[in-house]
Amino acid sequence: MDEIRIKKINRRKFIKRLIVIILSFEVFYLLLATLSIRRKKVKQLILFEAGDISNFENGQVYLFSSSHFFLYRFNDGGFLAMLNKCTHLGCVISYSEKNKRFDCPCHASSFDINGDVLSSPATRALDILPIVIDRGKIYVDVDNPIHRDSFDISQLKYA
Amino acid sequence: MQSNINNNAYDNKAIPLKGVVSKFFLHLHPAKINVQALKYNRTFGLGGIAALLIIILVITGMILRFVYVPSIKGAYDSIVNYQNDVWFGHFVRNIHYWSGMLLVVVMFMHILRVFYSNSIYFERRKNWWYGLVIFMLVVSANFTGYLLPWDSLSYWAVTIIANVFKSIPFCGNWLSGILLGADQVDETTLMRFYHFHIGLIPVILFIVLIIHFWLVRKAKGVTVANSSLVKMVSVNPNLVYKEIVVSLLVLIVLFLLSLFFNAPLNEKSNPLVSPQSVKAPWYFIGFQELLLHVSPIVGIVVIPLIICLFLFGVPLLVKDDINVGVWFNSVNGKRLTVLSVIFSVILTFVIVLLQSYNIINQWFLIGIYTIVVILWFFYSVLYLKAGRVELYIVTFTILVATYITLIIIGLMLRGEGMSFILKQHIG
Ligand code: HEM
Ligand code: FES
Numbered sequence: 001m002d003e004i005r006i007k008k009i010n011r012r013k014f015i016k017r018l019i020v021i022i023l024s025f026e027v028f029y030l031l032l033a034t035l036s037i038r039r040k041k042v043k044q045l046i047l048f049e050a051g052d053i054s055n056f057e058n059g060q061v062y063l064f065s066s067s068h069f070f071l072y073r074f075n076d077g078g079f080l081a082m083l084n085k086c087t088h089l090g091c092v093i094s095y096s097e098k099n100k101r102f103d104c105p106c107h108a109s110s111f112d113i114n115g116d117v118l119s120s121p122a123t124r125a126l127d128i129l130p131i132v133i134d135r136g137k138i139y140v141d142v143d144n145p146i147h148r149d150s151f152d153i154s155q156l157k158y159a
Numbered sequence: 160m161q162s163n164i165n166n167n168a169y170d171n172k173a174i175p176l177k178g179v180v181s182k183f184f185l186h187l188h189p190a191k192i193n194v195q196a197l198k199y200n201r202t203f204g205l206g207g208i209a210a211l212l213i214i215i216l217v218i219t220g221m222i223l224r225f226v227y228v229p230s231i232k233g234a235y236d237s238i239v240n241y242q243n244d245v246w247f248g249h250f251v252r253n254i255h256y257w258s259g260m261l262l263v264v265v266m267f268m269h270i271l272r273v274f275y276s277n278s279i280y281f282e283r284r285k286n287w288w289y290g291l292v293i294f295m296l297v298v299s300a301n302f303t304g305y306l307l308p309w310d311s312l313s314y315w316a317v318t319i320i321a322n323v324f325k326s327i328p329f330c331g332n333w334l335s336g337i338l339l340g341a342d343q344v345d346e347t348t349l350m351r352f353y354h355f356h357i358g359l360i361p362v363i364l365f366i367v368l369i370i371h372f373w374l375v376r377k378a379k380g381v382t383v384a385n386s387s388l389v390k391m392v393s394v395n396p397n398l399v400y401k402e403i404v405v406s407l408l409v410l411i412v413l414f415l416l417s418l419f420f421n422a423p424l425n426e427k428s429n430p431l432v433s434p435q436s437v438k439a440p441w442y443f444i445g446f447q448e449l450l451l452h453v454s455p456i457v458g459i460v461v462i463p464l465i466i467c468l469f470l471f472g473v474p475l476l477v478k479d480d481i482n483v484g485v486w487f488n489s490v491n492g493k494r495l496t497v498l499s500v501i502f503s504v505i506l507t508f509v510i511v512l513l514q515s516y517n518i519i520n521q522w523f524l525i526g527i528y529t530i531v532v533i534l535w536f537f538y539s540v541l542y543l544k545a546g547r548v549e550l551y552i553v554t555f556t557i558l559v560a561t562y563i564t565l566i567i568i569g570l571m572l573r574g575e576g577m578s579f580i581l582k583q584h585i586g
Pocket of ligand 2: 086087088089090091104105106107108109121122
C-alpha cells in the first residue's frame with residue numbers, strides 16, 4: 001500500500017457513477033415510499049358511547065379495555081377519560097383498586113388516579129380523551145388523545 | 160513456538176473431495192495459506208462457524224415457510240400445530256431458533272476477534288465496514304423473526320421498540336410508521352416483518368456476505384501475528400480437516416441444544432393486556448436497560464450514533480504506528496484491556512445501583528459516567544503508558560463491557576415489573 005495512486009476521474013467514469021447513484025436513490029426512495037403509511041386525509045370523528053351518566057358512581061374508575069381507556073368519575077361528579085397506555089413506551093397499564101393508582105407492567109412506571117406520574121421512567125401524565133355529554137349520555141372521542149404534562153382541574157367534564 | 164512445529168506435520172495427503180458441491184466449497188479457499196493462520200487461536204473458526212449457521216438457518220427457514228401462516232389469525236396456531244402434529248416439527252423450529260441465537264453470539268465474538276487482533280486496518284478496512292453492515296442485517300433478521308410467532312412476548316416487545324422509535328425527535332413517527340406500517344402492531348406489521356425476514360434481509364445479507372468472503376481473499380487471507388514469517392501450506396487437508404471437525408462440533412452443540420431446550424412460545428398475543436414484565440430479546444436488553452436510565456432520545460439516538468461513529472471511524476484513525484495482526488497491539492494493550500473490562504463493569508454497576516435508589520437523575524448519570532471515563536483515559540495514558548492504538552482498544556473495550564454488563568443486569572437482576580432485585584435484598 002505504499003505506492004501513491006492518483007485516481008483520475010474521466011467523463012465516462014463520472015457518468016457511470018452518476019447513473020449508479022441516481023438509480024440507488026430511486027430504489028431507496030421506492031422502498032421507503034412503499035413502506036411509509038399513507039395517513040387518512042379526512043379525519044373522522046368517531047365517538048364511543050360509554051353509557052348513561054347515571055351508570056357511573058362518584059369516585060370510581062371504569063375500564064373500557066377494547067377502546068383502550070379508563071373513565072374516572074370524580075367525587076364532585078366530573079368526568080376524566082384517560083388512555084390506558086403508559087406514556088413511557090406504550091404498554092397497557094392496569095388499575096389497582098387497593099392503591100388507587102395505575103401500574104405499568106413493562107418498566108414499572110406508576111400513575112395516580114388523576115393520571116399524574118408517581119414513579120418514573122414515565123415523565124408525562126396519562127393522555128386524556130375528549131368527552132362529549134349529550135342528553136344524559138357520555139361519548140368519548142377515542143381516536144384523538146390529547147397529551148398533557150400534568151393533571152389540571154380544567155380537564156374535567158361536567159354534565 | 161514456531162520452531163517446534165514439525166514441518167512434516169503439514170504434508171499430509173489431501174482429503175479426496177469429489178463432487179461439485181465440495182469442489183465449490185474448496186474453491187472458496189485459496190490453494191495455500193500461512194501456517195500461522197491455521198492455529199485455532201488465530202480465528203477461533205468464528206467466521207466459518209457463522210457461515211455454517213447461516214446455511215443451517217436458510218435450510219430450516221425454508222422448511223418452516225411451508226407451514227407458517229403469516230396472518231394474525233393463523234400465525235400462532237400454525238406454529239403450535241407444527242410443533243405438536245408433525246414429527247420433528249419442534250426440533251426443526253428449535254434448530255432454527257438456536258442457530259439464530261448462536262449466530263448473534265458467534266458474530267459478536269467474531270467482531271471481538273477481528274478487532275482485538277488488529278485485523279481491521281488498511282486493506283481490511285472495507286471488510287470491517289461490510290462486517291458492521293452484516294451485523295446490523297443479522298440483528299434485524301433476528302428481530303423481525305421474533306415477531307412471527309405472534310405470542311404475547313413478541314407482540315409487546317415489538318410495540319415497545321416501535322414506541323422507542325416514535326420518541327426520536329422530528330422523524331420518529333415516520334420511522335415507526337415505516338417499521339409497523341400502521342399506528343400500532345397489527346396485520347400489516349406482521350406481513351411486513353415476514354417479508355423482511357424471509358425476503359429482503361436474506362437477499363441483501365447474501366450479497367454482502369459474498370463481498371465479505373471476497374475481501375478476505377483479496378487481503379491475502381487473515382492477518383497473522385508475525386507477518387515476516389511466511390510459510391505456506393496447502394489448504395487441503397490442513398484447513399479443510401479442521402473445518403470439518405469444527406462443523407461437526409457445531410452441529411453436535413446445536414442438536415443437543417435443540418433436543419433439550421425448546422424455543423420459547425408464550426400464550427397467544429392479546430393487544431388488550433400487557434404481560435407482567437415484557438423483556439426484549441436478550442441482545443436488545445442492554446438497550447432496554449439503558450432506557451430505564453436515560454431518556455429515549457439519548458438512549459436511542461445520541462448514544463448509538465456515537466458508538467456507530469466510533470466503530471466505523473476507528474480504521475480511519477490509525478497510521479503506521481500499529482502492529483497489524485498482533486493481539487491487543489502489544490502486551491501492554493492486553494493488560495489495558497483486562498483492566499478496562501474490570502473498570503467498566505464496576506462503573507456500570509455502581510451507576511445503575513445509584514440510580515435505582517433515585518440518588519441521581521439522568522444528566523448527573525451521563526455526566527458522572529463521562530467524567531469517570533475521561534479520567535480513566537488520562538490514567539491509562541499517564542500511568543499505564545497507553546499509546547494511541549491502545550487508547551482505541553480501551554475505548555472499544557469500555558463500550559463492549561458496558562453493554563454486556565447492561566445485558567447481564569437486565570437479564571438477571573430485574574424481577575417482576577423491572578424492579579431491581581439487589582435493591583429488594585439489600586432493602
Ligand atoms: C454472518 C456473519 C459473518 C460471517 C459468515 C463472516 C465470515 C468471515 C470469515 C469466514 C472470515 C475469515 C476468517 C475468520 O474466520 O475469522 C472473516 C473475516 C473477517 N470478518 Fe467476518 N463474518 C461475518 C460477520 C462479520 C462482522 C459482523 C464483522 C465486523 C463488524 C466482520 C469483520 C471481519 C473482518 C475485518 C475479517 C478479516 C479478518 C482478518 O483478515 O484477519 N465479519 N469473516
Ligand atoms: S412502557 Fe410503561 S414503564 Fe415503560
